[in-house]
Amino acid sequence: MSGALRIGIAGLGTVGAGVLQLLEAHGASIAARAGRPIVVSGVSARDRRKPRPVDVSGLRWFDDPLAMARDPEIDAVLELIGGSEGVAKGVAEAAIGAGRHLITANKALLAVHGVALARAAEVAGVTMAYEAAVAGGIPIIKTLREGLAANRISRVYGILNGTCNYILTSMRDTGREFAEVLEEAQQLGYAEADPSFDIDGVDAAHKLAILTAVAFGCEVDFKGVYVEGIREISALDIAYADELGYRIKLLGIATLGEDGVEQRVHPCMVPLGTPIAHVDGVFNAVVAEGDFVGRVLTEGQGAGAGPTASAVVADLIDVARGIALPAFAVSAAELRRLPALPAERHVGSQYIRLMVVDRPGVIADVSAALRDCDISVEALLQRARSPNEAVPVVITTHETTGAAMDEALRRIAELKAVLEPPRRIRIEAL
């Protein structure tokens, strides 16, 4: 293990620049921990002349990242481009194909092609590492794959998208509506110009699919994830959550059942007594539940140049040390193929909010619809009285299936006195 680990960096955006800055800042201590220096032997990005927070003029430049991935003077390739297809996929495949270690921060790539890439890496005898792909600076892949390796993990869940958590936290702090807070988040750089990947839950679903595979030792199944974003969350629901003793969080939740895996990403009412209810702003958190260890929660920053670079370089240090583990805890051949359990079968309490005309009989009609779908009401709140005007009615239910609630909401929406599509948020007993 003498000699430097020579790396090539494909993609010099926020993360790529952060990695260069980190390697420059802590080269000596990284070499001490890795047992050998890590040197940048090549970089590649779309535009060589773009202004960057770090000087790349002295580095060997590749216009073609695939050529860099195959370059004989590079031992490990950092794919920091992003996207499940196109150049990013090409670089990953070229690197592995050429016998280079692959370090990536690309959740979309892994969610869609993770198992194929893990298989290819095993055939090539190289490491594929991706700590930065899930929950940024939180070393959750290492925690699941190594730290908790002795356990049977039955559930893993968390706040996996900092943009959504920032928006939900800010809505609660300020009482403002979603659209307004989103705009501010975009101005502050916490949300993309096209925010749909984040706010529609796709990014969290990518990350959940990867966590599921590592936690349960099964194949990545992104298509098996039920996904619902936060666009429909209103200031009113956030205020009611407070009143009822909950916080609204976008969670990704994977549960290992008897007959398969349930993966869900959707807004949840989280009881105030649980640690994850207090994870605010751009922070992420992941909880793993193991049969021997119990509940382990890790919280940290889920995005940004520094935290993501921290995760990428931790992977690099492992590679430099010669630590070579199967990407998803066990070898690709041993990964189980577990059936996806549909979210409609999930049993839990729910919160529903209706806007109704305040007149006699409305509550009776709504209650009857719930009863007819075998849904039992836990609490019902109708606070403001404004005869013949629109008022909110909030109902929390005892445990029911998603399917029963879908049917009840369909019936309730048809009632004349119900003015808007009913809102539903699942209550998560964590």
Added chain:
Amino acid sequence: MSGALRIGIAGLGTVGAGVLQLLEAHGASIAARAGRPIVVSGVSARDRRKPRPVDVSGLRWFDDPLAMARDPEIDAVLELIGGSEGVAKGVAEAAIGAGRHLITANKALLAVHGVALARAAEVAGVTMAYEAAVAGGIPIIKTLREGLAANRISRVYGILNGTCNYILTSMRDTGREFAEVLEEAQQLGYAEADPSFDIDGVDAAHKLAILTAVAFGCEVDFKGVYVEGIREISALDIAYADELGYRIKLLGIATLGEDGVEQRVHPCMVPLGTPIAHVDGVFNAVVAEGDFVGRVLTEGQGAGAGPTASAVVADLIDVARGIALPAFAVSAAELRRLPALPAERHVGSQYIRLMVVDRPGVIADVSAALRDCDISVEALLQRARSPNEAVPVVITTHETTGAAMDEALRRIAELKAVLEPPRRIRIEAL
């Protein structure tokens, strides 16, 4: 790396039995993750006939744990006896000396002899692993040594003793006094018959000394830890903490300064807005602050058979996989020897509570004593008025040194109207 990893277990108390149960429950998945089976080739404990939750009759028994440590059919020795000297130390030294890997859950041993053992392990070319020694099931050693390896860690702190956290949580929940809650904790098995190691902060100090070494890459310096336990915490202080927006927690805090390392274990007033304020009961939590990653918190169960066994077996899986890292992140020769910064020089806000005779002039005298020591008052509470009777007076200060406060408290204690020794709790800005 073919063939089983053959282990010998010295000590069959709670942890040893837990390890046997875990290996039995998850042998197959552990083998899949480790790449080879882990088999128990020997066990040793003081009393062979003692009833245990797991059947050891089929296992090779050693009356002498040192003989087991040197047995040629054992590759790795688990030292689960405890204590910094005596048999535990003998087993550790014998194992390393005989070229066996050493896995230990023994914080006292590592706090006192950690560097010498790490050096011996390096000379012998074996691994010394000790995830279970700090914070039970939380994989904090792996997190610091590997997951956050790219960072310069500037501070690491946490709730490191579940017994103290259980007592403090229970005092707050019930309003009862320390002695009563301690007795209950002993009945429930959360505190030892002789609880002094826990409640006087020694156990937390052992763990903090180890965390300090891993986080900062320096030699373990247990003697450099300032230690103060929780015996003096009263129900009254807990109630005042609530009123002031704090929780009282026993924290271990290590800070890397310009000119050395400050290590402190003492009760703290922790602002309610920080995540660690909400870590309750037997849970532990550790926060690391890195320059790139920012703040990372991990929370989990700090003791008990299951969590501790989870950590021990994670180490075993690493050893079976052939992962060999220096015990304290860098090789023993590279560990820095950093001066211990005295706690009296620490600058921070403080809470003090006095019992005074309620008569004119008392507050003026107390205030004068603080002023004469250059201590500036932030807030002063004297709620109940009972002329000429004993009433509590609570003062929070702006930042001051421990030394200045020591002197001020000495002067205040001498005032005639002050009836009991003043209580002081440091306010920690986390």
